[in-house]
Amino acid sequence: MGSGLHAYGGRPYAVLPSGEVAVVDAETGQVVVGKATTGTAHTYGDLASSGSRLLCVREDADGDELVTVDPATGSSTVLRTTDGFFSSPDTRGERLAWTSWDRDVMPWDSSQIWVADYVPGGPVGVPVLVAGGPAESAVQPRWADDGSLFFLSDRSGWWNLYQWRSGRIEAVAPMPAECAAAPWESGYANYVLLPGNRIGITVQHGPEHQLVVMEPGGGTSPLALPYTSIKPYLAAVGDRIALIGASPTRPQEIALVATDGSDHLAVVRGDPIDGGDGVSVPQVLRVASAGVELTVLFYPPTAEPAPLIVRPHSGPTHHSDLRLDWEVQFFTSRGFAVADVDYRGSTGYGRDFRKALDGNWGRFDVEDCRNVAEHLLATGRALPQAVFISGASAGGYTALRAACEDGPFTMAVARSAIVDPNRWKTTAPRFQRPHAAILAHDHAAVTPGQVRRPVLLIHGDRDDVAPVNDATTLADALERRHLLVGMLRLDGVGHYLSAPAALAAALEAELDAYQAVLRQAGLRLPD
Known part of the structure; x- marks a missing residue:
């Protein structure tokens, strides 16, 4: 199904x-x-x-x-x-x-x-x-x-x-909050109608979600839940609300929430972890960039300063998720710090912020990621010569564009990346072609001659969102310029690396690339 x-x-x-x-x-x-x-x-x-x-x-x-x-x-x-x-x-x-x-x-x-x-x-x-x-x-x-x-x-x-x-x-x-998710899928349900003319609805401030009940008289009552991330798939079961929730220390789980004032929570399906020991819990940072305030989820490593991975989220009309992310934990458990950046264009901050990236894709998002990296360097939380940028899909495009500029990034990792937004207007799925046209500008393409930093490319050969041929053509040109760390082409894999074997291969390739940079710079490898 x-x-x-x-x-x-x-x-x-x-x-x-x-x-x-x-x-x-x-x-x-x-x-x-x-x-x-x-x-x-x-x-x-x-x-x-x-x-x-x-x-x-x-x-x-x-x-x-x-x-x-x-x-x-x-x-x-x-x-x-x-x-x-x-x-x-x-x-x-x-x-x-x-x-x-x-x-x-x-x-x-x-x-x-x-x-x-x-x-x-x-x-x-x-x-x-x-x-x-x-x-x-x-x-x-x-x-x-x-x-x-x-x-x-x-x-x-x-x-x-x-x-x-x-x-x-x-x-x-x-x-002044978002009560809807950007409609990437049809049939989202950010609210449900409950008995007694009451309404349950998600309320999003930046990366954090709440669930509140709107009363007939106009008041709102937040529900005390252990979740900071709630999927837009609410359903009413009598006067209870079924949801998919998660937090930085709880994997996603299906639960039934009472709305009678008891805040009783019944987990229907979940896979809890034991107390969250060893899990890196993000710190929510506010970082200035070009006159606006950005929200950053900073995952500290075991010791600071540390090698830093800056991650622009996919979308780009989306946001960083304030929930347990095993990809993040893969790197923090190996001594890396990770910073998830809600750059200009992200959702959760109102229409004006969401529209700020129009016509400036590959500019404002790169500037925001760069300013976050420089802030973490200046505050002693990141290790110089060991600052990386890594993204998937639209985030992969941001990473590639960052590799085309001078700045703090030593290397870029681009997974399932869009390479040329203007060509993407014709190759993207019908739904998303206007997205490319709205975001792009005349100089949006990543061309081999622009790239100044080493790049690792990871791409599925059945990607129907971002054509694999764009990535392989770029890889061939970067190899001739000695700027290709590697091109991991995943057979039978689409735009999303949902299969465990494909994801494991991608993470290991990324880790190997970071460790090679650290060894070459004579820096101590993370424990």
């Missing part, structure tokens, strides 16, 4: 009133219910129950369709068509809501929520625009029992919750 809708997937299953479960087959992209299957040339996702039928979004090279599927036969009926994108269909009674955005924008920049009359099995009425526009991201529509519609919008500069009722929109508990 798994959906490839819009490249990153979303909501690959739904439970029908009959008790049957409809799923998306990960290999074919088709909806399967019992022995019935859709069997069309599309990729399906965003499944939801709608009476006796299934409501979902499907995609092909020409655009998206909002469709219903007959669970008995697998036959489909098209409700809406666009050359852009649909997501988050939701029905209640004879009303349908959904999100859409144009083919040349990203949903976190510009998206709209629509509603229309709809009788299951019949046509869709004339759509009415509820919220969203060129400078507003409106996402996650959800019908309430009273016929009103809730949704999240960043119209105030922060993704907050709103309610649409009788044609009027009201803010629900406005706050």
Whole structure:
């Protein structure tokens, strides 16, 4: 089971009133219910129950369709068509809501929520625009029992919750915090509607999440949880909330949280570690860069100063996760310090900060990572001549761009990296091509002649997000210039190194490269 809708997937299953479960087959992209299957040339996702039928979004090279599927036969009926994108269909009674955005924008920049009359099995009425526009991201529509519609919008500069009722929109508990995740996947649920007109919702400040309950009178009650990271997959189970949570000392676990004031937590599935002994817990640092304040998760090693690995996160429209990261622990347990940087363009800091990287990818993110490294050097927390930058996907691009400049970085490690954002406009998945166009500039490409620092490249040969040929072409040119540390090409591996063997090979190659630099500089290897 798994959906490839819009490249990153979303909501690959739904439970029908009959008790049957409809799923998306990960290999074919088709909806399967019992022995019935859709069997069309599309990729399906965003499944939801709608009476006796299934409501979902499907995609092909020409655009998206909002469709219903007959669970008995697998036959489909098209409700809406666009050359852009649909997501988050939701029905209640004879009303349908959904999100859409144009083919040349990203949903976190510009998206709209629509509603229309709809009788299951019949046509869709004339759509009415509820919220969203060129400078507003409106996402996650959800019908309430009273016929009103809730949704999240960043119209105030922060993704907050709103309610649409009788044609009027009201803010629900406005706050200077993000209550939505950037919609990389369809079907996110950052809030749930609870009995008694209460609402459970995630609240994000930088890398840290909370879960709060919004009361009918407008007040909010934070829940006392051991989690600092909460996935955008909330679900209501009666008056309890099901979630996936984690912290720097707790791996991700599925839990049920009481909202009756007891804060009772029942872990449904998890793999706890014994007291967190030996785990490096991050210190949250604030570092100035180009007139703005950055948030940095600094993982101290066993002794300071130490070799430092600066890590720009992937995305780049994302953030560093304040949760247990075994890749970080792999290096801190071997004497390295690690700094995860929420550079300009990160989520969790409002719309203006999120949009700051537009047209400046490979500039502002590199400047911010460099300033963090120089701050840690100046404060005696990093070892000179042993400062590295390492990133994956968009973070890999940042690492490559950093290797094109003078500065504190001795070497760059780029995993599954984007090499040329302007070429990526044509090679990226349909969903992400506008992302490249919005972020890039005329001089965004990493060219071999620009590179000034040694580079280790790690790439899967089945990467359908960042073409492997771009990495191998760069590797060949860097080898001729004696700037290639190595090119680890992983057979049968895609954009994400999810298989344990592939990840282990990547980490060992990265560690070997760092240790070779330290030996060459005559520096003591970490214990």
